[in-house]
Amino acid sequence: MADNGMVKDKDILLEVKGLKKYFPITGGMMRKVVGYVKAVDDVNFFVREGETLGLVGESGCGKTTAGRAVLRLYEPTDGEVRFKSRALSKSGKPEWVSLRELNKEQLKTVYQDISMIFQDPIGSLNPRMTVYDIITEPLLIHNKIGPSTEEHVIQLLQRVGLRPEHIRRYPHEFSGGQRQRIGIARSLALNPQLIICDEPVSALDVSVQAQTLNLLNDLKEDFNLAYIFVAHDLSVVQHISDRVAVMYVGRIAEMAESIDLYSHPLHPYTEALMSSVPRPNPRLKKQRIIMEGDVADPGNPPPGCLFHPRCRYVQDRCKTEVPELREIKPDHYAACHFAGELDLKGVEMG
Amino acid sequence: MTDAVAIPMEEKKKDAVKISQSYWSLVWWKFKRNRLAVVAAFILAGYYITCLIFPEFFAPYSKGLESDYIEARPTYPHFVDAAGSFSLRPFVYGLDEEIDVATRSRKFVVNESVKYPLYFFVEGEPYKLLGLIPAKTHFFGTDPANPDAKVFLLGTDRLGRDQFSRILFGGRISLFIGLFSVAVFLFVGVTLGAASGYYGGATDIVVMRITELLSAFPQEPLFLALGAAVPVSWPSTRVFFMVTILLALIQWGGLARQVRGLVLSGREEQYVLAARSFGASDRRIIFNHLIPATMSHVIVIATLKIPGMILLETALSFLGLGLVPPTVSWGTLLQNANTVRSISAAPWYLFVTPFILFAILAYNLLGDGLRDAMDPYSK
Numbered sequence: 179m180a181d182n183g184m185v186k187d188k189d190i191l192l193e194v195k196g197l198k199k200y201f202p203i204t205g206g207m208m209r210k211v212v213g214y215v216k217a218v219d220d221v222n223f224f225v226r227e228g229e230t231l232g233l234v235g236e237s238g239c240g241k242t243t244a245g246r247a248v249l250r251l252y253e254p255t256d257g258e259v260r261f262k263s264r265a266l267s268k269s270g271k272p273e274w275v276s277l278r279e280l281n282k283e284q285l286k287t288v289y290q291d292i293s294m295i296f297q298d299p300i301g302s303l304n305p306r307m308t309v310y311d312i313i314t315e316p317l318l319i320h321n322k323i324g325p326s327t328e329e330h331v332i333q334l335l336q337r338v339g340l341r342p343e344h345i346r347r348y349p350h351e352f353s354g355g356q357r358q359r360i361g362i363a364r365s366l367a368l369n370p371q372l373i374i375c376d377e378p379v380s381a382l383d384v385s386v387q388a389q390t391l392n393l394l395n396d397l398k399e400d401f402n403l404a405y406i407f408v409a410h411d412l413s414v415v416q417h418i419s420d421r422v423a424v425m426y427v428g429r430i431a432e433m434a435e436s437i438d439l440y441s442h443p444l445h446p447y448t449e450a451l452m453s454s455v456p457r458p459n460p461r462l463k464k465q466r467i468i469m470e471g472d473v474a475d476p477g478n479p480p481p482g483c484l485f486h487p488r489c490r491y492v493q494d495r496c497k498t499e500v501p502e503l504r505e506i507k508p509d510h511y512a513a514c515h516f517a518g519e520l521d522l523k524g525v526e527m528g
Numbered sequence: 529m530t531d532a533v534a535i536p537m538e539e540k541k542k543d544a545v546k547i548s549q550s551y552w553s554l555v556w557w558k559f560k561r562n563r564l565a566v567v568a569a570f571i572l573a574g575y576y577i578t579c580l581i582f583p584e585f586f587a588p589y590s591k592g593l594e595s596d597y598i599e600a601r602p603t604y605p606h607f608v609d610a611a612g613s614f615s616l617r618p619f620v621y622g623l624d625e626e627i628d629v630a631t632r633s634r635k636f637v638v639n640e641s642v643k644y645p646l647y648f649f650v651e652g653e654p655y656k657l658l659g660l661i662p663a664k665t666h667f668f669g670t671d672p673a674n675p676d677a678k679v680f681l682l683g684t685d686r687l688g689r690d691q692f693s694r695i696l697f698g699g700r701i702s703l704f705i706g707l708f709s710v711a712v713f714l715f716v717g718v719t720l721g722a723a724s725g726y727y728g729g730a731t732d733i734v735v736m737r738i739t740e741l742l743s744a745f746p747q748e749p750l751f752l753a754l755g756a757a758v759p760v761s762w763p764s765t766r767v768f769f770m771v772t773i774l775l776a777l778i779q780w781g782g783l784a785r786q787v788r789g790l791v792l793s794g795r796e797e798q799y800v801l802a803a804r805s806f807g808a809s810d811r812r813i814i815f816n817h818l819i820p821a822t823m824s825h826v827i828v829i830a831t832l833k834i835p836g837m838i839l840l841e842t843a844l845s846f847l848g849l850g851l852v853p854p855t856v857s858w859g860t861l862l863q864n865a866n867t868v869r870s871i872s873a874a875p876w877y878l879f880v881t882p883f884i885l886f887a888i889l890a891y892n893l894l895g896d897g898l899r900d901a902m903d904p905y906s907k
Contacts, residue, residue: 251804286807294805301798306551306820316806348550361802368806 189227190262191404192248192292192372197221197257199240199247203477215477217243219428221257222503225372230398230405232419232436234412234451236473240428241408242297245374248406249292250277250285264371265290290320293365297377299357303349309335309360310345316367334363337400338393355386362393366401374406379414391418412455416440421509424448427474427484430503432517434510441524444512446489449522457525483515491520555824558901565897568890575887579699584655587693588669588679591856593653595678595688597623599874600636602683602691610640619645620670620679633873644670644677683876685864691876694856695883701857703887705772706838710830712776713783713837718826720780721787722814726795736788739781750778751840755849764855771850775837783829790822824902831895835888842884858884 198221200214217240225231233241247254259277265287266280267273280288293316296302303312313331317323332342338359349357358378365373375394379387395418397403409415415422416436423433424447432445443449450467469488474480480487486496495515503513512518559565578586605618622642627634650669657663670677682691724735751774758770791814794800800817808816838858844850845859846866853860858880864870865877 246801249805251801289805289807294802296798296802298798302802304799304817308550315803315808319803319806319808319812364802 190224191227191229192225192262192406193258193260194221194223194244194248195258195260197244197247197259198255199243199252200255213477216428216479217476218247218254219476219479221425221428221430223423223430223433225404225406226420227262227371228398228402228404229420230407230418232415232422233406233408233425234410234415234422235425237410238473238476239425240476241410241425242376244425245294245376245406245408248277249289249294249374254278261288261292261372263288263291286320290368291370292372292374293368293370295358295361295365295373295375295378297381299354299361299381300349302361303357305349308346308348309340312349312360313364313367316364320368322368330367331363334366337366337397338363339389353386354382355390358382358386358390359393362390362397366397369401370403372404372406374408376408377410378407380409380411387414394418412451424451427479428476429484430511430513431485432510432512432514433503434507434512438507438510439524443522443524444506444510444517444520445485445514446491446520446522447485448512449524450488450490452525453523455525483513491516551824555898555901559897562897562900564893565901568893568897571886571890572894575699575703575890579696580703582657583693583696583700584657585663585665586667587690587696588652588666588681589690589693590653590655591689591694591697592854593689593693595684595690597636597678597680597684597688598634599686600680600684600688601638601874602876602879603638603678603680605646605679605681609643615645617645617647619643622676623678644674644679646670646679682879683874685874685877691861691879694861695858695880698856698858698861698880699883699887701768701851701855702838702841702859702884705768705775705841705857706834706891709772709775709837709841710834712773713780713833714826714830716776717780717783718787718819718822721784722791722819722822724784725788725791726810726814726818732788735784739784742778742781747778751844752847752849754778755844755847760852764851768851768855771841771844775840779833779836783826783833786825786829787822790825791818794818794821828895828899828902831891831898835891838884838891839888 197218198216199218200216202211203213203215204210205212219240221240221244223231223233233244235241243252246252247257248259250259257278260274261277262272263275264270264272266275266284275284275288277285277288307315310328310331313334314323314327317327317330328345331345335342335344340356340359340363344352344356349360352360358381361378378394379390382390391414394405398405405418407415407418419436421434422436422439424431424439424445426447432439432443432448434444439448440452443452450469453467467490471488474484474487482498483489483496483501486492489496493516499515501513501515503511504517505511506518514520584590600623603620603623605620607616607618608614609619620643622639622644623636624639625634626637646668647670648668649665651664651672652666652669654662654664668679670679680690680692682695684690685694720735724732754774755771758767762770795818797817800813803813803817841850841857842859842862845852845857846862848863851857851860853863861877861880864874865880870877
């Protein structure tokens, strides 16, 4: 699909093609490799400038691994990651680079353009460092400490809703929501173009979740950021994403504009997932689709379509042939042999 | 309305004044409440000032000065003389040499008719303070104008050298060995442990197998063999450094294993991943994130290790396998007391023991205090 649809788009910022990350399974005395967990297997997606791409899926479907493999925090097994980098170009105009071909120094430079926000607001901040040290760490790594650094940090703190006097404090003195704000301020320190948010709100309680999501939305406008927003909570993803990619056992099942995907899913898995979204309407008849069986084991995946053992619309073809991710409607991709032919139910956007 | 405005203002003020407590200031605060540990810290400070830094000043004589008083008994300071008259200035009695008719051995007896008053800050043998500044003043001593006046607080040895002075000078070597070998021990243990935990793989396997080999080896014969391997012809300073490094190299295994464990768990922390996502180098992650996380643990181990090193040096030197005379250390001083004859004839040779004892005790109390203070789970 990549060859027909994606490249012609001018404002694409990041393009991922055929990304794979296999973790070896070792066994026996000699630690022989007996198989692979295909955590991420042939993942394709792209992010446009200033856009939020939601990446959803059940736990263990490889969404976090995909996010980290993009940055080569986990070295991908195969695939291509192309990124329009500002930091690496000498002319000042953004330039296409292939992240997997960069050497260490170049990759470090690209890290100025892409940063990360982590799930655990406690674990992602070093408890022995002050807020100032935490936020300036990216600057220190890239030799960008100057006389105006403190002012810069204070501005960042104020921008994420913290107070200037918090600068000398330690992480343990903050609440979970505040800590996540510190993490957000840190991710903004180098003025990136793209932030990979790895479940940034799933450890927070609901009221704080909303505040944090609104903050992320505001920052996106202010700094012209793009997000890859990894999450498992569909209502959170719906709230923040422009487009959503649904993952199932290491593969993208469907990718489309948020509204389109939620109201008119084209993949049976998306339909089942949508039916699980709780809706605050007591008169609505429950129509949850209860899926049979378990999630496929990425170490021992079924042949054909990975979803076929649980699919309500399964046909013989699904059991042998792996469906490709193809563009069914403009900007709406699905990896199902019968996408577009099935009549699937979505949810109304509220 | 005015109240509503005033309250947040006040809150803000309080907030600005509040100073954050860093981990180390909390440790210090907890440590201060442990009286025994604080006393131990003061005792150790005293040891290091008198023995390690300024023994030339605190000792009345140099470590090599030989007097005519061979194995003379200690002359204790008195305030009240035999006649019962009190003087504020302490004094010591003179010593007379006597031949014991029965054993035909010479011994010294106290002559209560001769009194030598003691003075503070007296002029004595010239020396160089810290090896640099020439000086003559000693902390205490007898009247320099009277060459017969001597003070031997803890007696003399076979060559007529003052025990007290020699114990102070011996402390310099023994205490320094404790510090220096623990420094080497820390360097080797932390470096190899951190490398082993962080890089894993072949590094880990090699390092861990070496530590297992070292811990499986019976330590005493290993010390004896290595100690015996140091050539006799070597100058004393080289032997000294050799012994120091030997002590460290045999013992680093346990520390390396603990640091490895801490680094292994620290490596998986999200803040390490965060640092990597910003492009931090391995070196930065190890030195700024992983090793600081092990420090509270390592400092306690080091503090508890120093007395072990001091004792090891003492034991080795006592057996004649570590340092050898003329180097003065607590171990070589104890060699004087290695026969029954010498203990019965000159029991003051054993005065080295309380000095060692209190140093070890103080270190252990200090280590315990630090461990309690650094334990994040204690209240």
